[in-house]
Amino acid sequence: MNNLSYLAKITNVDGDKVTLQLKESLNIERLKTIFDGYDGERQAEIFIKDPREFTAQQRRFTYALLQDIYTYTGEPVESLKDVFYWQFRYLTGKDISLSNQSINTVDDVAMLDELILDFIFSNDIPFREGYEIPPQNTQYYFYKCVTTRTCCICGKKNADIDHFDKALGRRKRKEIDHTGFTFAALCRQHHTEKHQMGIARFKNKYHVIGVKLNQEQITKLRIGGR
Ligand SMILES: [Zn+2]
Ligand SMILES: [Zn+2]
Known part of the structure; x- marks a missing residue:
């Protein structure tokens, strides 16, 4: 950590005024040298840390995805991990690990899993039936299934796009506003x-x-008929 990053606890919030308690005192000497001769605003940036560590379900899901890529490509899981961890680092500037010592959050691992899902869908990697999909990835997973016409249950390609929650009924496909419906690839x-x-x-x-x-x-997927 350089001399300008500090860990702090939020002790009070009052609208846009936030009070922080630093874990160590400000390094005044260092600040003096930086602001020497400068009389503009002193600005700082704060990140609110997500305290929720990733879940065991997320870890299982990640390994299930990597295992399926391995089965199809023969590329060992360890080297697949290197590739996706590198991508994650490239996009976020942060390290990621699924070990017990890891400090990564729910959101970090959800993003890693999106990267892996992107790979699976764009390379037509067959997947096993009955993934247990963590809640953080469900929306993205079912969305990717629809846009790539991949059966969301068994992974078969060229799936039908079903009007899922509400049937189309006798209404005419061409005249209807399909944006009010939900879809699933089956x-x-x-x-x-x-x-x-x-x-x-x-x-x-x-x-x-x-x-x-x-x-x-909807137009791209030709759901409205042509
Ligand atoms: Zn199927
Ligand atoms: Zn249907």
């Missing part, structure tokens, strides 16, 4: 299963979440 088999068992039971069995799309995505 292969033929899982799509048929959904309509046979009904939405409630299906959700209960597979924990699928429908995602909203904007008009541009």
Whole structure:
């Protein structure tokens, strides 16, 4: 840590006035040399640290993803980790680790998992059935499944895009505003299963979440018919 970074505890918040208690005193001598001859504003920057450490579920999910990439590519998990950790460092300037000594947060690992998911979807890596997806990644996961037409349950490609929570019914596909609907990518088999068992039971069995799309995505995916 250089002489200008300090750890502090927030002791009071009053609108935009925040009181901090530094863990050590300010290094006045150092500040004097910096501000010598300068009479502008003295500015500081604060980061609020996320105290929640990443969860065991996140660790399991990360390793499940790496394992699937290994199975498909033959690239050992240790070297895959190096690649994704490096990407994370490149994007955030921070280190990441999943070891017990790690100080990384829920948000850090959620971001790492997004990087790994991006890789999986853009390289068509087959994945195992029934990932246990951490809540921080569910939205992103189901969204990627839809935009890449990957069955969100079994990973099969060229999946159907199902109007998930609310059926299209007898309304005309072309005349409807699809932005009010939610969608899920399902292969033929899982799509048929959904309509046979009904939405409630299906959700209960597979924990699928429908995602909203904007008009541009709907057009791109040709959901509105052509
Ligand atoms: Zn499927
Ligand atoms: Zn359907």
